[in-house]
Amino acid sequence: MIEVIGTDAGAPTTLAAPQQQLLREAALIAAPRRLHPALTRWLGSEHDAELIASDAPLSLCDTLQQQSNQVCSVVLASGDPLWFGIGRTLIERLGPTQLRFHPAPSSLQLAFARLGRPWQDAQWLSLHGRDPMALTQRLQQRPKALAVLTDPSRGGVDEVRGVLHSSGLEAAYALWLFEALGHPEERVRQLDPTDLTPSDLHPLHLVVLLAREAPAPEPEALPLFGLDDGVFLQHDDRPGLMTKREVRIQLLAELELPATGVLWDLGAGTGSVGLEALRLQPGLQLLAIERRGGGAHLIKANAERLGVQAAAVLEADALSIIQSGDGSGADLPESLQRPDRVLVGGGGKDRAALLNAVLQRLNPGGVVVIPLATLEALADLRPLLERAGLKVRVSQHQAWRGQPLSDGTRLAPMNPVLVLKGSLPGP
Numbered sequence: 001m002i003e004v005i006g007t008d009a010g011a012p013t014t015l016a017a018p019q020q021q022l023l024r025e026a027a028l029i030a031a032p033r034r035l036h037p038a039l040t041r042w043l044g045s046e047h048d049a050e051l052i053a054s055d056a057p058l059s060l061c062d063t064l065q066q067q068s069n070q071v072c073s074v075v076l077a078s079g080d081p082l083w084f085g086i087g088r089t090l091i092e093r094l095g096p097t098q099l100r101f102h103p104a105p106s107s108l109q110l111a112f113a114r115l116g117r118p119w120q121d122a123q124w125l126s127l128h129g130r131d132p133m134a135l136t137q138r139l140q141q142r143p144k145a146l147a148v149l150t151d152p153s154r155g156g157v158d159e160v161r162g163v164l165h166s167s168g169l170e171a172a173y174a175l176w177l178f179e180a181l182g183h184p185e186e187r188v189r190q191l192d193p194t195d196l197t198p199s200d201l202h203p204l205h206l207v208v209l210l211a212r213e214a215p216a217p218e219p220e221a222l223p224l225f226g227l228d229d230g231v232f233l234q235h236d237d238r239p240g241l242m243t244k245r246e247v248r249i250q251l252l253a254e255l256e257l258p259a260t261g262v263l264w265d266l267g268a269g270t271g272s273v274g275l276e277a278l279r280l281q282p283g284l285q286l287l288a289i290e291r292r293g294g295g296a297h298l299i300k301a302n303a304e305r306l307g308v309q310a311a312a313v314l315e316a317d318a319l320s321i322i323q324s325g326d327g328s329g330a331d332l333p334e335s336l337q338r339p340d341r342v343l344v345g346g347g348g349k350d351r352a353a354l355l356n357a358v359l360q361r362l363n364p365g366g367v368v369v370i371p372l373a374t375l376e377a378l379a380d381l382r383p384l385l386e387r388a389g390l391k392v393r394v395s396q397h398q399a400w401r402g403q404p405l406s407d408g409t410r411l412a413p414m415n416p417v418l419v420l421k422g423s424l425p426g427p
Contacts, residue, residue, distance in 0.1 A: 006104030094245035162404035168228035219307025261340035271299035365426035
């Protein structure tokens with residue numbers, strides 16, 4: 001049996017008594033070279049165990065295979081050998097029946113222990129030898145806590161910071177840097193977006209990203225439009241479910257916003273499109289409807305952050321509101337009952353019925369814009385616009401964001417979006 005023992009930086013003296021006993025009884029001990037001096041001192045000169053290096057796992061497996069099953073062998077590894085450690089290689093080469101594992105706390109456990117934060121809701125991702133695109137995709141889901149095992153040979157923490165910046169999420173996450181966890185030179189610090197990466201960065205480091213409510217910006221300091229995604233507060237249960245910056249810009253252009261009039265944002269989500277429209281045209285009256293619980297509160301909070309105010313924010317089903325009562329839309333304020341511009345971002349299976357209800361209320365010269373994810377939805381909705389006499393235009397938009405890749409930049413694709421636009425002739 002080969003005993004695979006996880007260690008911390010203080011090994012072997014910090015190992016539990018049963019693991020120390022296994023070491024003293026071993027005829028063969030494999031350990032990283034950095035542990036050899038401490039092992040030699042701890043074992044003493046009277047111990048005659050063979051001490052070999054474990055830094056080359058494949059060579060180590062060959063050596064262990066040559067040992068008799070009667071020989072007690074011990075392999076020392078950092079943390080949990082089965083969590084991005086030597087354990088996987090040993091299992092693949094030697095088989096699980098020859099191995100017994102004794103894990104120590106992993107670097108992930110140590111990091112959250114230093115933060116004093118429960119980590120049962122945390123996600124993790126390794127960038128060792130992996131494309132940083134995986135980090136970009138994970139951040140689109142806006143996890144509450146994400147531990148990133150960095151690859152110092154490909155940029156380490158700078159690679160993580162580059163992905164955050166290119167994703168527009170620097171303000172949405174607190175970045176904690178952990179160096180040499182468990183070692184005497186251990187350092188833990190939080191890096192703000194404006195902080196420089198430490199010049200003496202330890203190569204043994206990892207990053208933990210903790211979601212936070214971005215500080216309320218000064219509305220007058222924000223750009224006129226094209227706001228970063230991280231500026232907006234989002235739903236805790238559906239993070240990342242919002243209209244991304246590149247698509248938002250296109251939708252605002254397609255709406256052909258007038259200086260005055262009524263804008264309906266149906267299925268408003270975080271309110272990002274409608275609220276940004278108010279920054280462009282403050283004279284518009286915005287009706288935002290979102291049926292998700294807490295949607296109205298979130299939209300109002302985002303309006304305050306952007307320094308704008310919607311005419312009405314309703315937490316309800318848009319179709320029910322528009323068709324309320326006898327069809328007069330009595331639940332709507334009178335000034336908002338007939339829109340000049342409409343963004344249909346929701347509706348689900350009732351989207352066709354919602355669009356028909358919208359078309360019955362659209363003012364002459366009005367514009368309806370519908371972002372779509374599938375060709376089937378386009379096939380269902382386009383005929384409705386054409387039969388209602390609107391001039392129809394269809395476009396497809398694909399954007400890429402530059403993401404760090406080794407010493408350069410790669411273009412990471414975002415989800416393509418179909419945009420269906422209908423323009424009603426004027427009076």
